[in-house]
Amino acid sequence: MPRRIPRDEAVRRIALLHRESQGCLLCAVIDGRVPAARRLVTTTHADAVLTRFPREWGHVLVVARRHVTSFADTTSDEWSAVSELARQAAIAVERVLRPARCYVASLGTTNDDVVTSYPHLHLHVLPVLRADDRPSAMFSWEPGVLEAEEPEWDGLARALADGWPT
Ligand SMILES: [Zn+2]
Numbered sequence: 001m002p003r004r005i006p007r008d009e010a011v012r013r014i015a016l017l018h019r020e021s022q023g024c025l026l027c028a029v030i031d032g033r034v035p036a037a038r039r040l041v042t043t044t045h046a047d048a049v050l051t052r053f054p055r056e057w058g059h060v061l062v063v064a065r066r067h068v069t070s071f072a073d074t075t076s077d078e079w080s081a082v083s084e085l086a087r088q089a090a091i092a093v094e095r096v097l098r099p100a101r102c103y104v105a106s107l108g109t110t111n112d113d114v115v116t117s118y119p120h121l122h123l124h125v126l127p128v129l130r131a132d133d134r135p136s137a138m139f140s141w142e143p144g145v146l147e148a149e150e151p152e153w154d155g156l157a158r159a160l161a162d163g164w165p166t
Pocket residue numbers: 024025026027028066067068120
């Protein structure tokens with residue numbers, strides 16, 4: 001089973017990846033210099049990946065393939081692709097993990113020195129397992145994030161692929 005690691009350890013790990021990426025970590029994930037836990041789907045304008053820092057098991061990131069940091073810079077085609085991929089990811093998450101509900105959110109910051117947050121456009125698709133989990137608690141690393149063994153990542157990626165809408 002995936003295990004929860006404390007926030008401080010997660011921050012230490014993502015800071016290392018951030019240094020490896022030599023710039024925008026999400027650009028590095030898109031071009032493969034820093035691998036995501038698993039890449040689920042690639043389209044012209046957006047990729048769906050399993051983040052190495054899931055708040056809950058089944059946490060998917062949908063990332064614009066181009067480095068865009070504001071909605072003003074986003075084309076209609078890019079936003080449509082990101083939104084549609086998030087919808088598909090949420091359907092797969094609902095089918096596979098049967099959460100109470102699914103949060104979909106664009107977070108991020110324009111402040112480059114917040115190591116847990118990136119301005120590169122992305123949507124979080126986050127399964128909410130307990131009905132009383134609030135967004136303020138779910139979109140926080142305070143309770144830590146999950147880590148998993150490679151076979152566990154394989155199993156989750158396979159299950160989501162099977163549940164992905166066609
Ligand atoms: Zn980027």
